[in-house]
Amino acid sequence: xxxxxxxxxxxxxxxxxxxxxxxxxxxxxxxxxxxxxxxxxxxxxxxxxxxxxxxxxxxxxxxxxxxxxxxxxxxxxxxxxxxxxxxxxxxxxxxxxxxxxxxxxxxxxxxxxxxxxxxxxxxxxxxxxxxxxxxxxxxxxxxxxxxxxxxxxxxxxxxxxxxxxxxxxxxxxxxxxxxxxxxxxxxxxxxxxxxxxxxxxxxxxxxxxxxxxxxxxxxxxxxxxxxxxxxxxxxxxxxxxxxxxxxxxxxxxxxxxxxxxxxxxxxxxxxxxxxxxxxxxxxxxxxxxxxxxxxxxxxxxxxxxxxxxxxxxxxxxxxxxxxxxxxxxxxxxxxxxxxxxxxxxxxxxxxxxxxxxxxxxxxxxxxxxxxxxxxxxxxxxxxxxxxxxxxxxxxxxxxxxxxxxxxxxxxxxxxxxxxxxxxxxxxxxxxxxxxxxxxxxxxxxxxxxxxxxxxxxxxxxxxxxxxxxxxxxxxxxxxxxxxxxxxxxxxxxxxxxxxxxxxxxxxxx
Amino acid sequence: xxxxxxxxxxxxxxxxxxxxxxxxxxxxxxxxxxxxxxxxxxxxxxxxxxxxxxxxxxxxxxxxxxxxxxxxxxxxxxxxxxxxxxxxxxxxxxxxxxxxxxxxxxxxxxxxxxxxxxxxxxxxxxxxxxxxxxxxxxxxxxxxxxxxxxxxxxxxxxxxxxxxxxxxxxxxxxxxxxxxxxxxxxxxxxxxxxxxxxxxxxxxxxxxxxxxxxxxxxxxxxxxxxxxxxxxxxxxxxxxxxxxxxxxxxxxxxxxxxxxxxxxxxxxxxxxxxxxxxxxxxxxxxxxxxxxxxxxxxxxxxxxxxxxxxxxxxxxxxxxxxxxxxxxxxxxxxxxxxxxxxxxxxxxxxxxxxxxxxxxxxxxxxxxxxxxxxxxxxxxxxxxxxxxxxxxxxxxxxxxxxxxxxxxxx
Numbered sequence: 001x002x003x004x005x006x007x008x009x010x011x012x013x014x015x016x017x018x019x020x021x022x023x024x025x026x027x028x029x030x031x032x033x034x035x036x037x038x039x040x041x042x043x044x045x046x047x048x049x050x051x052x053x054x055x056x057x058x059x060x061x062x063x064x065x066x067x068x069x070x071x072x073x074x075x076x077x078x079x080x081x082x083x084x085x086x087x088x089x090x091x092x093x094x095x096x097x098x099x100x101x102x103x104x105x106x107x108x109x110x111x112x113x114x115x116x117x118x119x120x121x122x123x124x125x126x127x128x129x130x131x132x133x134x135x136x137x138x139x140x141x142x143x144x145x146x147x148x149x150x151x152x153x154x155x156x157x158x159x160x161x162x163x164x165x166x167x168x169x170x171x172x173x174x175x176x177x178x179x180x181x182x183x184x185x186x187x188x189x190x191x192x193x194x195x196x197x198x199x200x201x202x203x204x205x206x207x208x209x210x211x212x213x214x215x216x217x218x219x220x221x222x223x224x225x226x227x228x229x230x231x232x233x234x235x236x237x238x239x240x241x242x243x244x245x246x247x248x249x250x251x252x253x254x255x256x257x258x259x260x261x262x263x264x265x266x267x268x269x270x271x272x273x274x275x276x277x278x279x280x281x282x283x284x285x286x287x288x289x290x291x292x293x294x295x296x297x298x299x300x301x302x303x304x305x306x307x308x309x310x311x312x313x314x315x316x317x318x319x320x321x322x323x324x325x326x327x328x329x330x331x332x333x334x335x336x337x338x339x340x341x342x343x344x345x346x347x348x349x350x351x352x353x354x355x356x357x358x359x360x361x362x363x364x365x366x367x368x369x370x371x372x373x374x375x376x377x378x379x380x381x382x383x384x385x386x387x388x389x390x391x392x393x394x395x396x397x398x399x400x401x402x403x404x405x406x407x408x409x410x411x412x413x414x415x416x417x418x419x420x421x422x423x424x425x426x427x428x429x430x431x432x433x434x435x436x437x438x439x440x441x442x443x444x445x446x447x448x449x450x451x452x453x454x455x456x457x458x459x460x461x462x463x464x465x466x467x468x469x470x471x472x473x474x475x476x477x478x479x480x481x482x483x484x485x486x487x488x489x490x491x492x493x494x495x496x497x498x499x500x501x502x503x504x505x506x507x508x509x
Numbered sequence: 510x511x512x513x514x515x516x517x518x519x520x521x522x523x524x525x526x527x528x529x530x531x532x533x534x535x536x537x538x539x540x541x542x543x544x545x546x547x548x549x550x551x552x553x554x555x556x557x558x559x560x561x562x563x564x565x566x567x568x569x570x571x572x573x574x575x576x577x578x579x580x581x582x583x584x585x586x587x588x589x590x591x592x593x594x595x596x597x598x599x600x601x602x603x604x605x606x607x608x609x610x611x612x613x614x615x616x617x618x619x620x621x622x623x624x625x626x627x628x629x630x631x632x633x634x635x636x637x638x639x640x641x642x643x644x645x646x647x648x649x650x651x652x653x654x655x656x657x658x659x660x661x662x663x664x665x666x667x668x669x670x671x672x673x674x675x676x677x678x679x680x681x682x683x684x685x686x687x688x689x690x691x692x693x694x695x696x697x698x699x700x701x702x703x704x705x706x707x708x709x710x711x712x713x714x715x716x717x718x719x720x721x722x723x724x725x726x727x728x729x730x731x732x733x734x735x736x737x738x739x740x741x742x743x744x745x746x747x748x749x750x751x752x753x754x755x756x757x758x759x760x761x762x763x764x765x766x767x768x769x770x771x772x773x774x775x776x777x778x779x780x781x782x783x784x785x786x787x788x789x790x791x792x793x794x795x796x797x798x799x800x801x802x803x804x805x806x807x808x809x810x811x812x813x814x815x816x817x818x819x820x821x822x823x824x825x826x827x828x829x830x831x832x833x834x835x836x837x838x839x840x841x842x843x844x845x846x847x848x849x850x851x852x853x854x855x856x857x858x859x860x861x862x863x864x865x866x867x868x869x870x871x872x873x874x875x876x877x878x879x880x881x882x883x884x885x886x887x888x889x890x891x892x893x894x895x896x897x898x899x900x901x902x903x904x905x906x907x908x909x910x911x912x913x914x915x916x917x918x919x
Contacts, residue, residue, distance in 0.1 A: 232632070236769075236772065281728070282639075283639060283640065284637065284638050284639050284724075284725075285635075285637050285638065285640075286637050287635070287637045287723070290635050290637065306635075309632065309633065309635065310630070310632045310633060311630075311631075311632030312632060312635055313640065394612065397607075397612055398611055398612045401607070401609070401610075401611045401612060402611060405609040405610075406609075408592075408607055408608050408609035408610065408611060409592060409608070409609060410544070410594040410596075410607060413544065413594065414769075416594075416596065449627045449628070449630065450630040450631070450632050451649075452627055452628050452630065452646055452648065452649055453627070455649055456649065456652050456653055456656075456657055459653075459657070459659075460657070470659050470660075474642065474729070475641070475642035475729075476642070476729070477729075478728075478729045479728065479729025479730050480641060480642040480728075480729035480730055481642060481729070481730055482642050482643075482661075483653070483659045483660060483661060484660045484661065484662055484663055484756070485659070485660050486658055486659060486660060487654055487658045487659060487660050487684055
């Protein structure tokens with residue numbers, strides 16, 4: 001609910017998966033909450049650009065927050081996804097040893113996992129591995145049945161939509177410039193979209209959480225961006241693997257090593273690499289890493305050919321550990337000791353997706369101790385996503401088309417996304433209308449032709465529905481316009497031509 | 510389940526020509542299924558001329574060329590569905606279609622695959638760098654400009670010298686954009702010589718051979734690309750790098766036959782052409798499923814697509830009469846100098862048109878058809894170019910009784 005004078009009880013800076021999970025968790029109480037997100041949609045920083053893995057929790061040092069919250073998150077994830085209508089599949093994971101020397105590493109992982117109370121871990125031999133993964137080479141493996149996959153972007157969107165429904169206000173394209181503590185102990189938050197005030201600030205700004213912390217308290221934290229590049233493989237080779245396939249992790253590395261991840265939609269991801277970079281917004285892909293990823297994937301399975309790659313992209317980890325040290329530091333989830341009511345979430349890298357909800361619960365605890373929040377009797381934990389036509393059985397599909405003929409128009413041929421789904425996506429409750437927002441919500445443009453067929457049609461649908469000027473249609477908000485204008489200024493001419501060209505009346509057969 | 514004699518999947522150049530040819534062969538109960546909202550396919554966005562020189566002896570624009578066939582389809586009342594997507598094709602020739610009216614199943618005696626091709630994307634060729642807006646495949650830009658009346662950019666670099674890229678370089682220049690260059694990775698162009706002359710040289714657009722894009726910059730919209738020169742072995746020459754400020758990168762880096770349905774049906778594909786492996790009548794590995802046009806092999810000119818569609822109709826008619834019989838099947842063996850040959854196998858010994866592409870440009874070459882050491886036919890070619898498909902006919906007399914067949918270029 002929109003507050004008077006832009007004053008909120010709590011302002012959350014950053015609409016990633018953690019910020020959105022906190023917003024939803026807080027919406028269980030009677031308070032005014034705002035989420036400020038600098039991008040044109042939620043989750044575009046770190047949350048949408050990872051492997052989408054729900055970790056079991058054997059990779060983390062016992063006794064750390066990462067271990068504890070990961071375990072908690074893994075246990076409650078299926079329920080969360082069920083409430084929010086987000087896909088979830090417990091497919092299991094194998095950590096594969098290629099050489100004898102690596103078997104020690106598997107045993108170490110297993111005993112660490114057992115200390116963390118991860119269930120079902122098993123070391124399997126090459127024959128058992130072959131049964132699980134006929135196309136993967138390896139001499140032994142650690143099998144983890146509790147590891148699962150989800151869609152990181154659909155989860156972030158779902159958390160945000162559910163929070164919105166339960167009264168949280170979302171401000172997209174809203175970048176925090178500075179924060180000051182006022183004499184009345186409120187915070188004043190200046191943004192590119194005007195001023196907000198609040199009693200609490202929650203800093204879940206991900207890659208920029210150090211910068212936001214710095215606005216009230218000098219140089220307390222430092223985030224080092226560490227980029228990971230990925231390849232996405234065509235769906236028609238999804239048969240290659242059944243589980244998540246990981247290498248034995250190397251100590252001191254910034255990530256878990258290049259792995260193979262089946263995505264919830266049937267693609268396979270290869271990656272991520274790990275390279276510390278200077279700029280936090282440098283999402284470039286590089287030819288050397290692209291080659292390396294293909295080579296490493298072939299170490300697992302020689303059947304993986306670079307020709308299967310339909311797209312490459314990168315994500316950036318928000319690491320506290322500097323490059324000189326590598327490895328992982330534990331999550332920071334704490335109220336600033338100098339500035340009361342300012343809560344920092346720092347260095348939430350992997351397993352941040354798995355742990356998002358437990359992290360949110362910790363934040364609520366911190367506030368609850370101080371405030372004794374009243375619960376919101378109207379809180380509704382359920383949210384419905386966009387129904388995916390392609391995933392329905394034939395009977396349902398027929399009924400859907402009968403109900404609404406927009407289901408009968410397939411706009412994206414690769415992913416078989418219908419016009420109805422596109423319409424639902426562009427009318428999403430967060431009002432995010434860039435092409436990437438539509439893509440994440442529907443999978444349109446995500447297939448092997450990468451929008452070659454559906455892009456012009458989606459542009460048309462957007463314009464039909466929102467009366468946008470050509471330049472107002474963007475790939476990802478801000479300056480990412482797709483069209484510079486009309487070909488000529490006379491639009492009527494074009495309409496005439498369109499009429500000539502279109503032969504709309506098909507013969508009835 | 511509705512029953513059809515012939516179902517043609519795709520209402521573009523190949524599908525239309527196949528439909529008209531069906532009518533000419535006296536085949537009734539034909540259905541064209543088209544996913545777009547008009548017939549003619551990609552031809553409708555090709556508003557430049559140069560179509561029909563071979564077929565109609567005159568230079569037509571794409572929509573005019575298409576219209577000649579559309580008029581015949583309408584005149585002969587050949588049924589077609591628009592806005593209708595084939596979502597499944599089975600080896601038993603059952604076709605499932607989705608459109609606004611619902612979900613329809615058809616059973617056909619013959620299927621003609623005429624789905625055309627799609628463009629290779631940035632993702633498929635792995636261009637490094639940032640991911641801003643302003644990167645289009647040439648065909649998408651063509652549709653946006655010619656059919657939707659939008660302008661995609663102002664300062665343009667084209668990567669790849671495929672024909673659509675060349676044509677779009679000219680098109681964008683005519684619309685007032687500045688086309689800075691066309692960069693081609695290979696030491697020769699993959700477009701037709703006439704297009705290089707008419708689309709680039711006539712407009713003073715430089716063509717940089719052995720050059721590619723090695724970096725892309727831009728936070729929102731594309732702001733800069735880095736072009737690098739490639740050495741003889743394809744490695745980047747460091748001195749040959751330069752940055753070019755631009756807002757649009759057009760890609761014309763290859764076409765891929767659209768065979769998702771074919772694959773689903775279990776049709777055997779050729780790794781090089783990307784299309785189904787066919788016999789001399791365009792029949793795929795599944796009897797009664799035929800393919801023609803760009804879904805079979807990417808053509809340079811549409812006239813050949815139409816001719817191919819008419820040509821395979823001989824086989825379709827024979828099949829429907831139960832006369833397309835397998836005498837003795839032999840594989841056409843591919844020798845040196847050639848990238849591919851279509852058809853990949855012969856099942857009878859009739860007049861057959863073979864299509865080839867060569868590996869690299871050359872002069873004074875000889876194409877040889879051989880049965881073991883016996884020369885069946887030879888053909889001198891003054892100039893060969895991978896961009897130009899070679900089509901050669903062997904007569905039934907020439908292939909009579911052969912047990913093996915090898916083709917090579919020397």
